[in-house]
Structures are given as structure tokens and as C-alpha cells.
Amino acid sequence: MNTDQIVIIGGGHAAAAICVALSEAGLGHRIHLVSEEQELPYHRPPLSKSFLKKLDEAITPHKASTWYAEKGIQIHLCDPAVFIDRKARNVMLRSGVALAYQHLVIATGTRARTLNALPPSVSNVHLLRNAAHARSLRTRLNEMVSAGRGLTVLGGGFIGLEIAASARQLGLEVTVLEVAPRLLGRSVSAMMAEHVLEHHISMGTTIQIGVQIDGYELLENQLRSMQVNGNRMVVDEMLLGIGAFPETQLASDCGLSVDNGIVVDAYMRTSDPAILAIGDCVAFSTADGGRLRLESVQNANDQARTATATLLGQEEPYVSVPWFWSEQGSMRLQMAGLLPPSFETIRRPGANANSFSLFHMVGDKLLCAESVNAPLDHMMSRKLIEKRMQLNPSTLADPSIPLKSLFN
Template identity: 35%
Template sequence: MENHIVIVGAGQAGLQAAETLRAEKYSGLITLLGDEPHSPYHRPPLSKDALKEKHFDSLTMRGPNVFERRKITMRTGCRVSAIHPNRQTVELENGESLSYSGLLLATGASPHLFPGQEPNAKTIHVLRSRGHSEAVAERLSLCQARQEPVVVIGGGFIGLEVAAVAREMGLEVTVLEAGNQLMGRVATPVLAKTFQQRHESRGVRIALNARVTHLSEADDRATIELADGQRLTAGLVVVAIGVAPNDTLAQEAGIVCNNGIVVDAYGRTSAPHVFAAGDCAARSNGNGHFLRLESIQNAIEQGKAAARSILGQSRPFHDTPYFWSDQFDMKLQIAGVAHAVTTSVVRGNTCDAAFSIYNYADERLVSVDTLNAPKEHIMARKMLSQEVWPTPEQAGDPEFDLAALMES
């Protein structure tokens, strides 16, 4: 069979893999298939400045000439409907079939809808794609013109970023969070409390333990009903309650999935010649635990690792994970994963513009949250990857020299 690597999903991981294949001197065919109408674009700004600035065209990652130069066949608006690992083919929605020598699934994730949510509602939106962001941006402008309030369901990164933008536009904003703290999946209580205070001090109304029971739309207004009997109306509701990995193609082909397509450190799935990377991939650590991350860094690094594995090079992926979020004037960066945290130590003061929080699982440093402290974030990534870290007492002592510790 002719060398033909097919990549399903033209997002961050898919593009990275295609370019890594060429960087590693692979000279066969590469086809990048994306179901969106656009070629790969930067997703993080969709919930941040793009909502205000509407500079959507500038988010495109590569112009058409780049694909041509790198001999990557980029097909937009092209949905894959099935994969057949036994025959080494993929089937497109238009009936076409493509043979592959290697297949990468980089299909990303889809936002959860609120039960019963109408996907085409004018006032109720999710936020994952450029199309979603364009629709939310348009609606925010309308709310601004009509002075209508905005409600965000879900107090995670994306929900809080949208809330910050809406507030900066002068809108009345309420965040409804079902849990008892903000950013519950990634933030320790200390960090969550700080973010809550800072949002509230800028006029965002935050309701914790707020269970939405019903969402409806009538006369160009949304109505939100809560379990405690409250009823809110809004010109825009953004539902930001998490995502599910797009692993249906793999599941239907009999590939092992567990909240994502299960891969090893090399991006290999349970089917020969089939790899997965990015938000759709759940990495097995071999001990029955799986880690599925949703971040640009993870998509890039897994995309690279999978591309090299397709070429038969075995370089496992084990970088320290990191994440970021921009809300108002706060740049939050998180190095590591706050798992099984027993102690959180604040370095500096949570009332200051910049500070950091060191999170330990017993004696082991597992993650560091930095606010407006990018240099310390870089150092924290080094600490975690080199397994050299301060004791909790040292971390909490502002006089303790972290840089000297790293150099010793």
C-alpha cells in the first residue's frame, strides 16, 4: 500500500501531527480531514478577546499556501463517518473511502448541552468552535445595545472567561455554578475563592450550588429556572458545563475507549496503525488510571508524539501538563495537575495582583498555580519535571530563594 497518513480532525493536535510528519522527513501522502468550514484556527481566544474584537479571520493558524508547500492535503467541511481498522480505510460522509497506512484520530471534544437544550436557539449557546464564538459575540453586542443581562451556566475556565468579557462590555452578568466552588475540576479551594472574590469585586454575580432545572427561549429572551424556585431572564445564556471526547468513530470500530480513546505514552490505540491525540485521547498510565487533558500544550505534545510513533520512532510523551486562563487582568497559569492535594501553600498574598499557590499531595509537589507571575510558572514547570521542589515551609517563605534551589 502507498504511504498515506490520514488525520481525522483539523484542530491543534491534527495540524501539529501533520507538520511533525513533514519535519521528521516523511515524504508520503498526508491528508488532514476537518469537518468545520475553516482550516485549523486558534481556539483559546474564542472565549476571550475574540468575543469583543471579533478578529476571527486572524485566528487562522496557516494560510493555504503553507499546506501546499508542505504537501499536506487539507480538506475542510469533510466529515469522517466511519473508520475500518481491519481494511485500513476511512469513510467520508459524502460516500468517499480513503485507504491509509497510518491513521490519527484527533477529533477533539464536544460541549455538553443542557438537557433539552435546542442547538439552534438564538439566545442559548455553547462555546467550542469559531462558529459558536461568532454567534456569542454577535449576541453580546445585541445585549449591550439592548442592555440585557447575560447568564453563564458553569463556573469553569470558559464560563468565567466569557463572564469577564461580558462584564468588561458593561453587561450585567450572573454565573451559575452547580458545585460549591469555581473551577472545581482544576482549582484548589484557595484559588477558587480568590477568583470568586475578584469576579465579584468587578460586579459579576456568582451563585454557587445553583442547580438549573430548566432552560427555555421565547420572544428573543431566555428564561432560566433554578431548583430553589428562582427564575432569571437573559438576552444571552452561555452553557459552559464541560465537554465529552469525540470518540464515537473509535468506539464503533471496536477500539478501546474510557472517557476518550485509550492511548499509551506513544499515542497508540488498541487497533494496529491507529493512533489518537489531543482532547479525544485518554492516556493510560498502565495502572488502570487514565488521564484525559483538554489543553493546547497536551494537543501539541500528543500530536508530535503520535506522528513520530506513526513513523516507527518511539519517543514517549511525558511532559509536565500546564494550563492557562485569562480573566479580567488576571493571567492564571497552572503547572501540573492538582490531584489528591493535601496541603496548599500561598506564596505571597492572595490580595496582591501577583501570587502563587504550591499544592502538595503529602510531601510531593503536584501543581503550582501562579497569578500574573509567568517567570515563576516557568520555574514551577521545571520543578515538576526535574522533581526538585521546595518544602511547604520554604514555598510559603517569601524570602526563600526558589531560583537558587533550582540551580543547586
């Protein structure tokens, strides 16, 4: 039995990124990658964007199977880890295979939230979290175009809004229902949420916010209607975009500390030093002593790098400035930093009416930037936030002063 193996549980962005980083350090031959999915790790962001709109677009793997073979990485697909024996230091897979580990990395991501009122067998209610969901949703959306059926999106978060925009671009009638008083309540400023709302309305999407939804009417395995603010709304097809929860079952079953995510320190170590965790499934320690869980590609990639440094004995704490992007029709929204509880906002106009940035400041420091169709602003904001520079609000608001010049 090999006693120096590194077992990685999960087949997503974080798992792919740590395979790359460990291989660059010459450790590929020690890795076992375990995924419940049937494909190699692939890029998830296109699934709610271009993939839904183009019937011929393929799932894009991070690396080809030949790359894994060259690096000596052993892959276990369609074979989820079902149990971690911390005492014996091995992971049991559904197939009965037991993998011994010296180090274990958990990168199990999140699972889409569902509604208790809707059994999983309801055939016209969809989720979008993985390639299998995306294939089935794409087929359905394209059938709906010819049948003239409409899509109801439950949830005005990033995934719901991206799918709403893609469906509109396919020509479907789309209604978005959000129970909170505004869109993207957990993620963007109120000012940006207002812009996003106007953008979707301009695309022809019907959006209802602050609604109360109940009274789901099911017939022959289909959702037929529901009560929205007490009125019956007929449903052709529905997409549930009501968020995701961290996949922590394996971790809690084996006694690791879990609190809205697998609890890790700034080096990605769980409460068992032989086990690290990275990506959407972790709640990590922040510099101010708090705890945070993020769902983004940046977070998955950067935590994979931090975990690699830990495994190589070159401990570097995780201190990256968070950033994120979303594409909703013609709007590319990019965010850098985190919104503080209270802040002053400076608006910087962009090159045209559909482009601008919002800079959220505390005193003379930029803590968060939201940019719409302004990629340069976004890139510069990341640097400004990272450097914690003193900034003059009138300079930031003036589009004739390039942000780059602030570094001189």
C-alpha cells in the same frame, strides 16, 4: 491507490501540531488532513478571550494554506470522516471520498455538552467550542451591549468564567450560575477557587454557586426564564458552559477501545496499532498505571510529538508535566502538574496584591502549582515538578529567594 498515506481526522490543535511535526520529518506529502470545520486549524484559546471583545479580531490559523501546500499536505475541509473501515484500512468522508491509510491519527477533540431540556434550535442559548460559535456569540454580545441586555452563564468552569469576564469587560450585566458548591470544581484547588470567585465579584459579576436549576420556560424559540433555587429568573441570553465530552463516535463505531476517551497507551496507540489518537479525545495511560484525559493545548501539542515519534519508529512515552492557562479579565491563571488527592499548600506572594502562587506539596515534592499573574513562578514550577526536586517549604514561601536559584 496510495498505500503509505497518513490520514489525520480532526482540524484542531492536535491535528495542526502533528502536521508540523510530520512535515519536519519530511512526511508532509503523505498526509491527508480531514476536518469537519470550514477553516484551516486555528488557535482556539482566543475565542473566549480577546476575540469576543474585539470586533476586528480575526481567527488565527496555525499555518496558512500556502504552508500546507508547500509541505504537500492534502486538506479536506467541511468534510467530516463518517466511517473507519479498519479491515480495508480506509476512512470514508461525508462527501463519499474514501481515503486509504497506512497510519490513521484520530484527533477529534471534544463537543460541548448541552441540556436535554433546551432544544438546539433555541436562539438565545449559546455554546462556545469553535470558530462558528465564537463569531455568532461575538455578534450577539455586541448587539446586547447596545440593547442593554444581560448574559446568564450556566457553568462556572474555565470557558464559562472566561466568557463571563469578557462579557463584563464589554459592559454587560453578567450572572454566573454553578450547581456545584464552588467554581472550577474539577480543575483548581479550593483556595484558588475562592480567589477566582472574589476576582469575578470584584469585576461586578453576580455569581451564585450550589444552585438548583430547573423549570426552563420556552416561548417562540427563546428561553424566557428558569427556576433557580425555586425562584423564577428571567433570561435575556444564556451561554452554556457545562463542560465537554470526548468525540469518540468514529472510534467506538469501528470497535476501538473507548472509556471516557479513545483509550491509548503511552505511545498514543489505540487498541489497533495502525491507528493512533491524540488530544482532548484520548484517555491515555499514565506512569502509575492509571488513565487520564486532559483538555489543554499543551496536551494536544505534546501528544502530537509523541505520536510522531511512534510513527517514525522512535518510540518515546508520553510523560509531559501537564500545564494550562486561563485569562479572566485582568487575571492570568496558570497551572502546572496535577492536584494530588491530598496535599499541603504553600502560598508565595507575588510582586503585587494581584499576584501570587500556590504550591501544592506532598512531603518535600512539588506536585502542582497554581500561579496568578506570576508567569515566572509558573515557568519555574514546571521545571521543579519535572525534576521532582526536594524542596524546603520556607524557601518556596519566601518571595525574596528567586525560584531559579533552587536549581544551582
